Amino acid sequence: MRRTSFIDPQLLAKLPPVALKALRDVEGALTGLHQSPHHGQSIEFTEHKEYSPGDEIRHVDWKLYAKSDRYYVKQFEDETNLRTYILLDASASMNYPQHPADLEKRPTKYQYAASLSLALAYLLLRQRDSAGLLTFNEKLQTYLPPKSQPSYLLPIAQAVEQQAPAGDTALPQTLRRLAEIARRRSLIILISDLFTDTETLESLLKQLSHRGHDVVMFHVLDPDELDFPFRDQTLFEDLEDAQSRLQIDAQAIRPYYLQELQQYLEKVEKIAKRSGITYRQVRTDTPMLQVITNFILRRARARKRS
Amino acid sequence: MNAISFLQPAFLYGLLAIAVPIIIHLLSRRRAVRWPFAAMEFLLRSHRRVARRLRLKQLLLLLLRCLLIAGLAFAFAKPFFKRAQGSSPAQPGAYVLILDDSMSMQYREAPKGPMLFDRAREAMQKWIQTKTRGEDRLALLRGTTANRSQRGEQTELTFDKKTVIDKVKAWQVTYQSSDLAAAIMRAQTLLLKQKGVRAQVIVFSDFTQNSQIVYPRLPDQDITVRFFPVRPLKAPSNRSILSVQVAPAPYVGQDAYQFDVTLRNFSAQAINDLAVTLVLNEMPRARGFAQIPAWGTTQKRFVIQLPQAGNYAGYVQIAADGLPADDRFFFSLKTRKRPSILLVNGDSRPIPYLDELFYITNALRDEQLPFQITIKQATADLPPPQKFDVIALANIEQLPTAWQEQLKAYVEQGGGLLFTMGNQVRPEAFNLAFSGLLPRQLRGVALAAQRPDGTGIALQRHFGEVQANHPIFQKMYRDGIVFQSARASKLMLVETRRAQESGEILWRFSHGPPALLERKVGKGRVLLLTTSIDRDWTDLPIRPFFQPWLQRVFTYLAGGSRFHRGTALRVAQKTRLQLPGQQPIRIVPPKGLPSVLLRPEEGGFPFEGAPKPGTYKFEQQGKPLAILPLSVNIDPAESDIRPLPDRDLQKSGEINQTTLAGFSSQSERLWPFILLALLLIFTFEAVVLRFL
Numbered sequence: 001m002r003r004t005s006f007i008d009p010q011l012l013a014k015l016p017p018v019a020l021k022a023l024r025d026v027e028g029a030l031t032g033l034h035q036s037p038h039h040g041q042s043i044e045f046t047e048h049k050e051y052s053p054g055d056e057i058r059h060v061d062w063k064l065y066a067k068s069d070r071y072y073v074k075q076f077e078d079e080t081n082l083r084t085y086i087l088l089d090a091s092a093s094m095n096y097p098q099h100p101a102d103l104e105k106r107p108t109k110y111q112y113a114a115s116l117s118l119a120l121a122y123l124l125l126r127q128r129d130s131a132g133l134l135t136f137n138e139k140l141q142t143y144l145p146p147k148s149q150p151s152y153l154l155p156i157a158q159a160v161e162q163q164a165p166a167g168d169t170a171l172p173q174t175l176r177r178l179a180e181i182a183r184r185r186s187l188i189i190l191i192s193d194l195f196t197d198t199e200t201l202e203s204l205l206k207q208l209s210h211r212g213h214d215v216v217m218f219h220v221l222d223p224d225e226l227d228f229p230f231r232d233q234t235l236f237e238d239l240e241d242a243q244s245r246l247q248i249d250a251q252a253i254r255p256y257y258l259q260e261l262q263q264y265l266e267k268v269e270k271i272a273k274r275s276g277i278t279y280r281q282v283r284t285d286t287p288m289l290q291v292i293t294n295f296i297l298r299r300a301r302a303r304k305r306s
Numbered sequence: 307m308n309a310i311s312f313l314q315p316a317f318l319y320g321l322l323a324i325a326v327p328i329i330i331h332l333l334s335r336r337r338a339v340r341w342p343f344a345a346m347e348f349l350l351r352s353h354r355r356v357a358r359r360l361r362l363k364q365l366l367l368l369l370l371r372c373l374l375i376a377g378l379a380f381a382f383a384k385p386f387f388k389r390a391q392g393s394s395p396a397q398p399g400a401y402v403l404i405l406d407d408s409m410s411m412q413y414r415e416a417p418k419g420p421m422l423f424d425r426a427r428e429a430m431q432k433w434i435q436t437k438t439r440g441e442d443r444l445a446l447l448r449g450t451t452a453n454r455s456q457r458g459e460q461t462e463l464t465f466d467k468k469t470v471i472d473k474v475k476a477w478q479v480t481y482q483s484s485d486l487a488a489a490i491m492r493a494q495t496l497l498l499k500q501k502g503v504r505a506q507v508i509v510f511s512d513f514t515q516n517s518q519i520v521y522p523r524l525p526d527q528d529i530t531v532r533f534f535p536v537r538p539l540k541a542p543s544n545r546s547i548l549s550v551q552v553a554p555a556p557y558v559g560q561d562a563y564q565f566d567v568t569l570r571n572f573s574a575q576a577i578n579d580l581a582v583t584l585v586l587n588e589m590p591r592a593r594g595f596a597q598i599p600a601w602g603t604t605q606k607r608f609v610i611q612l613p614q615a616g617n618y619a620g621y622v623q624i625a626a627d628g629l630p631a632d633d634r635f636f637f638s639l640k641t642r643k644r645p646s647i648l649l650v651n652g653d654s655r656p657i658p659y660l661d662e663l664f665y666i667t668n669a670l671r672d673e674q675l676p677f678q679i680t681i682k683q684a685t686a687d688l689p690p691p692q693k694f695d696v697i698a699l700a701n702i703e704q705l706p707t708a709w710q711e712q713l714k715a716y717v718e719q720g721g722g723l724l725f726t727m728g729n730q731v732r733p734e735a736f737n738l739a740f741s742g743l744l745p746r747q748l749r750g751v752a753l754a755a756q757r758p759d760g761t762g763i764a765l766q767r768h769f770g771e772v773q774a775n776h777p778i779f780q781k782m783y784r785d786g787i788v789f790q791s792a793r794a795s796k797l798m799l800v801e802t803r804r805a806q807e808s809g810e811i812l813w814r815f816s817h818g819p820p821a822l823l824e825r826k827v828g829k830g831r832v833l834l835l836t837t838s839i840d841r842d843w844t845d846l847p848i849r850p851f852f853q854p855w856l857q858r859v860f861t862y863l864a865g866g867s868r869f870h871r872g873t874a875l876r877v878a879q880k881t882r883l884q885l886p887g888q889q890p891i892r893i894v895p896p897k898g899l900p901s902v903l904l905r906p907e908e909g910g911f912p913f914e915g916a917p918k919p920g921t922y923k924f925e926q927q928g929k930p931l932a933i934l935p936l937s938v939n940i941d942p943a944e945s946d947i948r949p950l951p952d953r954d955l956q957k958s959g960e961i962n963q964t965t966l967a968g969f970s971s972q973s974e975r976l977w978p979f980i981l982l983a984l985l986l987i988f989t990f991e992a993v994v995l996r997f998l
Contacts, residue, residue, distance in 0.1 A: 195344060
């Protein structure tokens with residue numbers, strides 16, 4: 001049964017009452033849950049700074065002046081709301097599986113990714129953070145700038161549903177475009193199967209990370225892609241390129257395929273590590289609630305540790 | 307040149323099955339399932355990496371599967387590696403094949419197993435198929451001796467192998483004796499004019515002791531004789547009935563006959579309690595058990611009463627063995643009632659008790675005994691001797707010459723004759739008249755010695771020892787001493803034994819000279835009593851044993867004609883049968899064989915020989931004839947199935963080992979190696995699937 005809507009109310013209802021927090025300091029227009037890189041007006045003391053003209057006199061630490069005979073200014077943490085960009089891969093490769101028998105058991109990668117993105121958007125909007133959406137295939141298809149109104153979930157959902165997975169994956173271009181759009185430090189959630197050029201990906205991710213963005217990468221993969229359960233002579237056809245096809249004894253090629261895939265996954269994981277971003281591999285047969293809950297709780301713990 | 311041949315070439319059609327894995331391979335390529343897939347890049351990359359290896363593996367697997375099927379087809383076809391023999395293979399061959407179809411080839415090792423003949427026939431077909439080439443010519447001869455009808459033989463060399471093979475296939479084993487030497491001679495004659503060819507005589511036989519393999523080699527002929535022995539795998543064992551002798555048994559009764567069955571054991575194990583059955587006119591009449599030592603002979607005697615006069619056809623049977631053809635021995639006999647006796651009186655007297663025949667006639671006049679007595683004077687016209695069963699010539703001086711001639715023929719045809727002596731007998735004339743009949747030539751009358759006191763009264767000589775196991779004396783009294791009570795005052799001396807005469811002494815006087823002699827002349831018997839049958843020379847007629855003894859003498863002498871053995875032939879023996887009348891007579895063989903019409907010719911009815919042992923009856927215009935049937939038996943020599951030693955065979959030709967599987971010494975069996983190779987291929991395939 002093909003799903004007509006990617007919003008699952010039952011799922012949304014079950015989502016944990018834990019806030020999705022950015023691991024890094026992010027910049028927002030409003031005061032909120034997330035730490036801001038700017039020292040603000042909150043009561044959380046962070047550090048001392050030598051006084052320089054222009055600093056507010058009221059923040060001078062007089063006790064320290066009494067001890068050291070120097071003027072030091074107290075600095076306090078600032079809290080802001082979170083700007084999140086959700087990047088949803090809508091390339092043809094996300095439209096897997098296509099066989100009706102498989103669709104009975106599990107959604108396509110796009111369906112899964114869309115549901116995941118909407119659930120995350122819902123979470124963010126619920127905690128009054130702003131969420132935006134970018135869908136892309138060979139080019140950027142949809143751009144919904146981040147907004148914090150809870151009703152913003154509806155246009156996001158409409159955009160996701162109207163987008164049909166087709167065409168090549170042009171992730172680097174999309175990331176470059178995002179770098180131009182997101183000038184302030186933001187949470188960037190990329191949901192894709194990452195069947196793209198990994199060399200360019202690494203440099204772009206590093207670039208985003210260096211700019212202070214908190215990047216999360218959900219690597220959505222189908223069990224067929226991970227386990228390769230095929231046996232007989234099979235004519236494989238590329239979902240993104242109709243001309244690319246290969247007839248082969250699936251059983252014979254399986255070990256070599258799995259070896260290649262494993263190398264690729266390890267490489268992606270290393271890239272994520274080197275780029276300092278969060279990497280989550282997601283199987284489409286894993287319950288989404290489990291994926292989101294794990295993600296949120298781990299993030300909360302990590303944030304607490306840092 | 308070495309070459310591979312096959313014992314079951316039909317299985318080579320199985321090579322066509324190689325197409326099966328190829329078709330499956332092609333079909334599986336065509337039937338591939340279409341599957342849109344996202345992670346194509348990894349597939350393409352893997353494929354680029356291992357495409358060659360995978361293709362190689364697939365090809366290797368396909369090749370291995372084809373090899374497996376081809377190997378199986380090859381293995382089932384039973385290939386073998388044959389080595390070329392003889393002279394230059396460049397020369398075409400001229401082969402004369404001799405297949406021994408004699409009775410001994412009927413030997414079976416297992417009750418339902420193949421006969422040696424079946425194996426030989428199969429081996430010969432294989433030999434033709436595997437050892438001959440298109441340019442070779444073949445002929446086919448039988449290895450049996452008699453009845454060379456050439457039926458089924460290929461007496462001209464031919465290129466047509468198929469015809470020869472068809473003839474071999476159609477060939478049936480016979481009951482005849484083998485005569486390979488004659489067959490080899492015929493083969494040599496066939497090959498005589500063949501120049502520039504490899505001339506070979508190929509003999510398939512069991513080569514038993516009876517096989518005649520010593521043949522004269524034709525001079526200046528390069529003809530190779532090769533023997534292919536087809537022998538039982540285990541040491542053969544056989545027992546057979548060699549003969550059945552029939553004789554009257556007067557010691558049991560007037561109508562009693564003894565059947566002496568000679569049995570032979572052709573094996574290294576003694577046979578105990580072998581059941582022997584006598585069947586007469588399809589009715590089992592007697593049954594007994596015999597013990598035969600290893601490689602030995604034994605005799606089993608049946609004594610039965612045959613009160614009904616007439617024709618008897620029967621056989622003696624022993625428990626069946628590997629060669630059942632010699633486990634039955636057929637015979638036929640005819641019995642007659644009331645033996646008729648002619649007593650020829652040479653010294654007739656008016657006073658009865660002085661008459662020469664007084665005691666003899668009184669002794670034979672017994673109501674219990676059915677003798678029919680005719681008394682004639684020696685001087686009178688004598689009736690033809692053939693009318694009588696026994697003729698007694700008592701104290702004869704002379705007889706008509708023509709009658710004497712008839713008498714000789716009469717005895718030869720089975721009549722009984724008794725000579726008794728007396729004063730009328732003149733030895734010289736007697737010897738002359740009955741030279742062919744007398745057991746010994748007469749020498750002269752011997753008087754008993756004078757008394758020492760000179761009173762002139764002769765001392766009477768006692769009769770002495772008898773041959774106690776002779777039917778005349780056998781079982782008459784517990785010992786023969788009773789016969790020694792008789793005495794004689796005169797006796798006729800006979801010449802000492804001569805080589806050409808077969809007179810046998812049955813009774814002697816106590817001082818040595820013969821009292822009773824026997825001679826067999828033709829089918830008849832002659833007895834000579836060297837003293838008188840009345841009281842002139844002896845007191846024998848007044849002895850208590852005289853009457854039963856004399857009755858037994860006449861019964862014995864009449865036995866030669868009271869019963870008559872039917873014509874006995876061997877299988878395939880050609881003969882001229884002496885049958886009554888001038889009308890064609892049909893001979894009715896045992897069941898399953900066609901009857902043969904015999905037409906009279908000068909000297910008898912020519913008969914081409916019986917194909918099978920058994921009883922052959924006669925009929926005329928659809929009605930059975932009251933003629934004693936023919937009894938046909940196999941040659942007893944064929945029963946000896948001991949193999950001829952190889953050293954004897956080697957003297958006459960090359961030996962080639964033939965086995966059930968093929969020609970072992972000439973060929974290397976390949977299929978065990980092929981099967982081993984297949985096993986290795988299986989293993990290798992498993993390894994390929996696992997690791998490649």
